[in-house]
Amino acid sequence: MKATQTDQLTGTITEFHSLFPGEDEVIDFLFGLRWPDGFICPSCREKSPGVHPARTFICPKCGNLSSLTTGTIMHGTKKNLSQWLLAIWWLSANEKGASARELQRLLELSSYQTAWTWLQKLRMAISFADREPCKGVVELGCSEVTPAWERHEEALVFTAAEFILPLGVTGRIRMSMAFDCSEKAMVQFLQKAVKEKSSLIAPGFAPFSHLEQSNYSYIIDSKTEIPKRIEEINSSFEIWLHKIHRGGVSLKHLQLYLDEFCFHNNASLMANRHSIFMALVQGVLEATPTSYKEIVQTGAGGKRK
Numbered sequence: 001m002k003a004t005q006t007d008q009l010t011g012t013i014t015e016f017h018s019l020f021p022g023e024d025e026v027i028d029f030l031f032g033l034r035w036p037d038g039f040i041c042p043s044c045r046e047k048s049p050g051v052h053p054a055r056t057f058i059c060p061k062c063g064n065l066s067s068l069t070t071g072t073i074m075h076g077t078k079k080n081l082s083q084w085l086l087a088i089w090w091l092s093a094n095e096k097g098a099s100a101r102e103l104q105r106l107l108e109l110s111s112y113q114t115a116w117t118w119l120q121k122l123r124m125a126i127s128f129a130d131r132e133p134c135k136g137v138v139e140l141g142c143s144e145v146t147p148a149w150e151r152h153e154e155a156l157v158f159t160a161a162e163f164i165l166p167l168g169v170t171g172r173i174r175m176s177m178a179f180d181c182s183e184k185a186m187v188q189f190l191q192k193a194v195k196e197k198s199s200l201i202a203p204g205f206a207p208f209s210h211l212e213q214s215n216y217s218y219i220i221d222s223k224t225e226i227p228k229r230i231e232e233i234n235s236s237f238e239i240w241l242h243k244i245h246r247g248g249v250s251l252k253h254l255q256l257y258l259d260e261f262c263f264h265n266n267a268s269l270m271a272n273r274h275s276i277f278m279a280l281v282q283g284v285l286e287a288t289p290t291s292y293k294e295i296v297q298t299g300a301g302g303k304r305k
């Protein structure tokens with residue numbers, strides 16, 4: 001994909017096919033992103049700059065067979081990589097939210113399970129693509145969300161949201177499931193979700209009451225138990241979840257959906273569609289492989305390499 005082609009992307013499927021007309025173009029593109037200075041063998045870690053872009057490689061140094069997808073979220077796939085890239089393109093251009101049924105139709109997959117697994121894997125990649133913490137003036141809250149209205153389940157979620165002055169609009173958001181609303185859990189959330197030295201607007205009681213001793217400025221919002229902005233974000237998340245995924249989702253997979261919801265919000269603040277797409281492709285190449293069985297059993301997100 002040439003730089004001149006990326007300024008005004010609209011995100012349509014037709015546009016994707018004009019930028020990536022075939023499997024060779026997709027392989028060239030992914031190879032260049034994964035190994036910009038030439039092939040590095042996933043087995044022996046030796047560089048071999050003379051190796052040309054391909055789907056599979058035999059390392060000239062150690063003789064091991066590896067693939068462009070080795071060690072990525074696409075690890076072990078037998079499908080064309082152009083299908084994977086189309087799925088990434090579609091998810092990054094999808095502002096409202098994505099369902100496995102839609103992905104199944106788009107890729108003409110015979111199996112719903114394959115579409116569901118791919119989408120869960122792409123959601124795992126989102127946590128790698130969307131890592132920038134909130135900063136500046138940030139509202140903070142811990143409250144319950146309901147991932148499946150019919151099942152009456154609830155989950156505790158920490159939510160952080162930038163408060164952009166002077167208009168007071170919402171900027172980047174981060175959300176994370178918590179076992180409890182303890183001070184320890186909140187500190188763990190803040191370390192990942194909010195840049196140090198930011199100003200936090202939070203309620204004036206536990207677990208927030210010791211925030212003044214932390215690396216943040218603490219502005220007490222004494223009016224409410226949960227800041228209004230946080231309440232609105234959590235409520236929007238529940239509505240989004242039930243609209244896109246009728247019947248809701250299970251608690252063990254909830255974090256993936258929180259990540260996707262934050263990604264759509266945060267992507268809307270990015271300069272252009274190309275940046276969103278590239279961030280998600282990088283996430284797919286960086287996140288570790290997870291099988292369908294692991295996703296179903298644990299709902300675990302990818303681990304950082």
Ligand SMILES: [Zn+2]
Pocket residue numbers: 041042043044045046059060061062063064
């Ligand atoms: Zn090697």
